[in-house]
Amino acid sequence: MTTTRLNVLVCSGAACLSAHSKEVKDEMINQLKLHKLENEVKIIETGCMGPCEMGPIVLVYPEGTFYKKVTKDDVAEIVEQHFLKGRVVKRLLYQTADAQKVLETHKEVEFFQKQHKIVLKNCGVINPESLEEYIATDGYLALGKVLTEMKPEQVINEILESGLRGRGGGGFQTGLKWKLTAAEKEPIKYVVCNADEGDPGAFMDRSVLEGDPHSVIEGMAICAYAIGAKKGYVYVRAEYPLAIKRLDLAINQARNEGLLGDNILGTGFSFDLEIRMGAGAFVCGEETALLRSIEGFRGTPVPKPPFPAQKGLWGKPTVINNVETFANVRHIILNGAKWFSSIGTEKSKGTKVFALSGKIRNSGLAEVPMGTTIRELVYEIGGGIPNNKKFKAVQFGGPSGGCIKADYLDTPIDYESLTALGAMMGSGGCIVMDEDNCMVNTAKFFLEFTSFESCGKCVPCRVGTKQMYNILDKITKGEGTLEDLDTLQKLGEDIRRTALCGLGQTAPNPVLSTLKHFRKEYEDHILNGICEAKVCKDLIYYEIDPEICKKCGLCAKKCPVNCITGEIRKTPFEITQKDCIKCGTCFEVCPFDAISKKTGVKKEKKAEVVKEKEHDDYYEI
């Protein structure tokens, strides 16, 4: 007879694991044994629960008690006080942003309240390594329904009517993609899952694969039935070892149970899956490059058409969808197209998972209905900006996306409205920036990424992004001209028009969107030598206020280039600007806050250079 009265869910997503959730789990097993509770309390390792900032997370059912930032040392107290005596350990509970209220259960936490989970429904609830738990959540029932009750055309129609669009970036109608592939006469077809998530700050696909791998497998099998394919591939980057491990395990479980392989569920339908690991090249997330990479060639894009639906993997018709797209499929089949299309906006149906990161209190994973405003996502779910800083911008869609400024916070999030603002849905990366982020430097960061990751096949991307990067670099050094801004604009538009693949075409977006929304910041760098956010090293300097300086000499002691002079207890210290490398060490170590960071160095530096020239030929190179 079962006497299990508590289910303890320990988050084992990559973020919580790196915060030592495994140690927490191991200690929990020890403590349970110590108190002879092992038959009453069941420990389950789950995938990502979402609020990664608060990890490691422990969730206790049936109440749904939500413990955050649990360490190994907290475990004994939880077991003894909560599991044994029923006293919730208050100090580990979640506090509201204003620290006014302590919340006991996860349902009360704002981070979860505004979310609508479809794709992430199982993530953080079931054990991703257990096929039984997946089946308990109606797993593989959609596949069973499709195989026994529906014709392939009906499946395609259902997906078409649901309005599901690709979650990997472009937002192409999934049903249409399936329909076009199904219509091809070729007898051999393929299903490919794009799990080559490469945007900086994006981790949605990884979390789905880690937290609910069977949902992706089921979605792919349903697609295979709809288009008439027998073989599928999941292309996932090798940097995701945990996702690969759990997916591999799931594929084997499904195969052993007759849910993959020959004659699935006795219906005569056969489909099998293989994992292909990518070497982490950003370009391989582009579908044609990805297909080449699976074939064993160097991953470079090829012109479209022909589209993969016509000539894809090994020249055969191929459906290639993103992880999140496939994970939606089973829910549409089980609940119907009507249900799905009732969620979201007119043109964007369903939900979208976002990876919140950057200057945001609750960084992590959040799934919201399409049409949720940016403000709701950033402030209500994300908890707003930490340390009382001011919101400056949010970058959607990674290096292919753009920055959106505060004026547009009330824009509903869907494919069209983000594109209209110069950003894009992309795969769902959402990086929040505050007043301490320099937009020119941000644009430079993304261009550095894209020019580095450019495959080099076409000139606009290979040469163009590098040139854009060089100009941005010049501007951040205070050496730019207003003409440079026109060149950037022109170059960006040219690349957008002429690059071979989607990644190249969208590479200028971070620059074009910041030029549009934050032009003043570019001009400040160029005309006044000012970097308002005090990020660009060449435009800032540190200064010691002699009035506040207590002459302790700590700054001089810590300075790595010995450019601070003064006499302990006698004269205030002073920074020799020409030698300073602006590492910021003195600023951080000063116990009296006598050192400040300033921008607008240009004029001063010039003056200093002139003065120096009289005595020193250092600058005459």
Add this chain to the structure above:
Amino acid sequence: MKSLEELKKIREKAQQDLALRNKNAKIKVIVGMGTSGIAAGAREILKTLVEEITKNNLTDVVVTQTGEKGFSSAEPIVEVEEEGKEKVIYGNVTIDIAKQIVKEHIMGGKVLVQYTITK
């Protein structure tokens, strides 16, 4: 797995294991597990309640614990909380009474007046 029926059977069994995570609790059964409660045998009562509730597949009932309630002389204490109804507190609960609480009060809707205590 050879057929959809087989899948459905496995699902039913698997759902029981997951029931604790999906409870939509209408009734809350709370066992006092302070030091005196435990000393009076509250753990056995707790186990019995969980067993009985699982056995009868009561998915809308949650068993939980609480600390000292100030009824030390009447431990073990079991409280039954139901939405829209007044809280019922049972004192000096034995394994036998615990079984009756599940069967007659929780499933049958009849308060066992003879075992209740008041503040």
